[in-house]
Amino acid sequence: xxxxxxxxxxxxxxxxxxxxxxxxxxxxxxxxxxxxxxxxxxxxxxxxxxxxxxxxxxxxxxxxxxxxxxxxxxxxxxxxxxxxxxxxxxxxxxxxxxxxxxxx
Amino acid sequence: xxxxxxxxxxxxxxxxxxxxxxxxxxxxxxxxxxxxxxxxxxxxxxxxxxxxxxxxxxxxxxxxxxxxxxxxxxxxxxxxxxxxxxxxxxxxxxxxxxxxxxxxxxxxxxxxxxxxxxxxxxxxxxxxxx
Numbered sequence: 001x002x003x004x005x006x007x008x009x010x011x012x013x014x015x016x017x018x019x020x021x022x023x024x025x026x027x028x029x030x031x032x033x034x035x036x037x038x039x040x041x042x043x044x045x046x047x048x049x050x051x052x053x054x055x056x057x058x059x060x061x062x063x064x065x066x067x068x069x070x071x072x073x074x075x076x077x078x079x080x081x082x083x084x085x086x087x088x089x090x091x092x093x094x095x096x097x098x099x100x101x102x103x104x
Numbered sequence: 105x106x107x108x109x110x111x112x113x114x115x116x117x118x119x120x121x122x123x124x125x126x127x128x129x130x131x132x133x134x135x136x137x138x139x140x141x142x143x144x145x146x147x148x149x150x151x152x153x154x155x156x157x158x159x160x161x162x163x164x165x166x167x168x169x170x171x172x173x174x175x176x177x178x179x180x181x182x183x184x185x186x187x188x189x190x191x192x193x194x195x196x197x198x199x200x201x202x203x204x205x206x207x208x209x210x211x212x213x214x215x216x217x218x219x220x221x222x223x224x225x226x227x228x229x230x231x232x233x234x
Contacts, residue, residue, distance in 0.1 A: 005132070008110040015120010015136070022115040027108070032120055 005036075026060070043076035067103065114148040130164075147180050
């Protein structure tokens with residue numbers, strides 16, 4: 001059985017998703033609190049809220065706060081908000097506005 | 105990627121609102137109201153809330169009010185609440201502790217009554233034909 005949570009393109013979810021031990025892939029929209037081990041926000045996905053995970057890749061539109069041990073901002077990403085991370089990479093072309101701080 | 109099915113993994117817990125879903129598989133814990141075309145609640149899944157769907161397959165736990173065209177409750181399913189259905193399949197072992205309502209169109213139920221009354225007329229017509 002699949003451990004991964006996949007929020008498909010057409011799906012709109014609003015609320016609190018806690019997937020502490022497993023991965024979440026977002027292709028649709030999510031608003032609220034998201035907690036997971038690995039998170040991938042695909043290109044064209046929309047995230048609004050608070051994201052806490054060990055490893056995060058941002059590829060879509062992100063608004064709010066992202067806290068991740070390892071964070072990659074892909075070239076397709078548009079980020080508006082606060083990024084907290086210990087290891088950061090931002091691909092050429094990504095639009096990032098907001099603050100970047102370390103976790104510890 | 106366009107037609108990949110939405111899945112909530114077995115370790116995941118979600119509370120909130122789900123909208124615009126087409127087909128969704130739930131293997132984790134969900135507290136929400138859901139309107140969709142097809143929903144599968146896997147054996148590790150638990151869903152609490154209202155469901156309005158064309159097809160519902162349940163192998164896990166469900167609590168709430170369900171309205172569905174077609175319902176399949178497998179042998180590991182546990183249901184409480186209310187099930188409104190048009191067609192229902194239940195496997196041996198399914199645990200139901202709920203209200204089960206078969207809803208047919210009101211127009212159909214009226215037709216049944218009319219048919220009772222019209223029996224004599226039909227007979228008359230048949231004899232006339234002979």
